[in-house]
Amino acid sequence: MTRQARKLEHLWHTVRSELTNANFDDISLVHNCLPETGLTAVNLSASLAGINLLRPLFINAITGGIDDAENINRELALAAKECGLALAVGSQMAALENPLFAKTFRVVREVYPEGIIFANIGAYADLKMAKHAVDMVKADALQIHLNVPQELMMAEGDTDFRGYRNKIEKIIASVGVPVIIKEVGFGIAKEQAAIFKDMGAAAIDVGGKGGTNFMLIEKRRAHSKANQDLLDWGLPTSISLLETMAGAPGIDIVASGGINSGLLAAKALALGANTVGIAGLAAKLLLSEGRGALVARLQEIINELKMIMVMTGAGNIDQMRHVPLVVSGYTREWLEQRNIVLSEVLTSR
Numbered sequence: 001m002t003r004q005a006r007k008l009e010h011l012w013h014t015v016r017s018e019l020t021n022a023n024f025d026d027i028s029l030v031h032n033c034l035p036e037t038g039l040t041a042v043n044l045s046a047s048l049a050g051i052n053l054l055r056p057l058f059i060n061a062i063t064g065g066i067d068d069a070e071n072i073n074r075e076l077a078l079a080a081k082e083c084g085l086a087l088a089v090g091s092q093m094a095a096l097e098n099p100l101f102a103k104t105f106r107v108v109r110e111v112y113p114e115g116i117i118f119a120n121i122g123a124y125a126d127l128k129m130a131k132h133a134v135d136m137v138k139a140d141a142l143q144i145h146l147n148v149p150q151e152l153m154m155a156e157g158d159t160d161f162r163g164y165r166n167k168i169e170k171i172i173a174s175v176g177v178p179v180i181i182k183e184v185g186f187g188i189a190k191e192q193a194a195i196f197k198d199m200g201a202a203a204i205d206v207g208g209k210g211g212t213n214f215m216l217i218e219k220r221r222a223h224s225k226a227n228q229d230l231l232d233w234g235l236p237t238s239i240s241l242l243e244t245m246a247g248a249p250g251i252d253i254v255a256s257g258g259i260n261s262g263l264l265a266a267k268a269l270a271l272g273a274n275t276v277g278i279a280g281l282a283a284k285l286l287l288s289e290g291r292g293a294l295v296a297r298l299q300e301i302i303n304e305l306k307m308i309m310v311m312t313g314a315g316n317i318d319q320m321r322h323v324p325l326v327v328s329g330y331t332r333e334w335l336e337q338r339n340i341v342l343s344e345v346l347t348s349r
């Protein structure tokens with residue numbers, strides 16, 4: 001199957017698939033009955049990898065490199081622009097191999113020249129490809145995605161992942177923009193987070209389990225009954241966030257994987273994320289109901305986040321990242337067995 005056909009199938013399976021739970025039920029925010037702020041006073045500006053963002057929320061990597069993607073990316077960029085959000089393009093590998101597809105990515109810069117745009121490549125790309133991807137969209141930062149389980153699940157996927165570290169390290173050292181290492185839905189554990197920090201990554205997008213489930217999508221694409229037990233593989237988003245904070249204290253973090261409400265965004269920020277990323281929900285809304293519905297939902301999420309900021313007494317994102325919270329149940333047990341001391345992790349926020 002060609003990469004183009006596969007990408008189209010990913011989009012349509014995303015529209016049809018349910019978004020799964022990102023395990024934030026164990027996180028409770030503490031109500032503040034006496035907030036010294038208000039809905040019009042809260043300041044939503046955030047910062048990631050040294051880049052200022054108007055909102056602590058962006059549309060994460062979805063597509064590019066197929067005929068329909070020019071239109072989809074134009075609509076995503078217009079939605080991001082309307083809401084004042086940053087936007088990551090989907091993997092640019094197709095355009096690096098076939099320049100005819102470059103326009104499906106460039107369109108985001110054309111319609112959103114003032115926007116914060118993230119380029120996106122796979123971890124097997126080399127420095128030359130990384131530079132080309134950044135130039136293609138005049139990117140403010142570069143995402144390098146890791147998706148080993150998805151590749152293994154695909155009939156036509158990669159099976160050998162040796163050499164990634166070396167390539168990523170060279171890209172970070174010389175690509176000229178901040179690099180965000182990202183997972184696509186299986187999460188990042190503290191051991192690998194520490195490696196990315198040592199390499200000099202500017203930020204980590206934890207891309208945890210929850211929301212889009214690529215194991216399920218690949219299984220449905222393959223019409224296969226095999227590997228049923230692997231559908232639940234990965235670190236849930238909340239846990240991946242805490243693991244990343246433990247392994248790479250102080251690094252900037254994107255929480256993504258199943259963030260679909262202001263409450264989940266608020267919980268992720270309160271745990272220590274600098275911003276959250278939304279992909280599957282954005283793709284679903286755009287393709288099934290159109291840009292208006294996507295913009296309306298993004299505004300709802302932003303408004304809900306503002307309400308929660310007021311209800312927790314946070315006047316800005318830095319304060320939101322330090323509000324009191326309680327971690328219970330499975331998440332607490334996970335942290336104990338992984339020797340992650342919650343109070344220490346929260347101090348690193």
Ligand SMILES: Cc1cc2nc3c(=O)[nH]c(=O)nc-3n(C[C@H](O)[C@H](O)[C@H](O)COP(=O)(O)O)c2cc1C
Pocket residue numbers: 010011014060061062063089090091092120143144145182183184185207208210211212256257258259277278279280281283
């Ligand atoms: C249709 C679709 C295509 C995606 N393609 C890419 C991609 O090309 N590069 C990438 O880094 N992530 C890609 N992702 C992963 C998302 O950026 C995100 O990490 C993941 O879906 C988890 O977030 P979500 O639960 O909000 O969807 C894709 C997601 C979807 C739904």
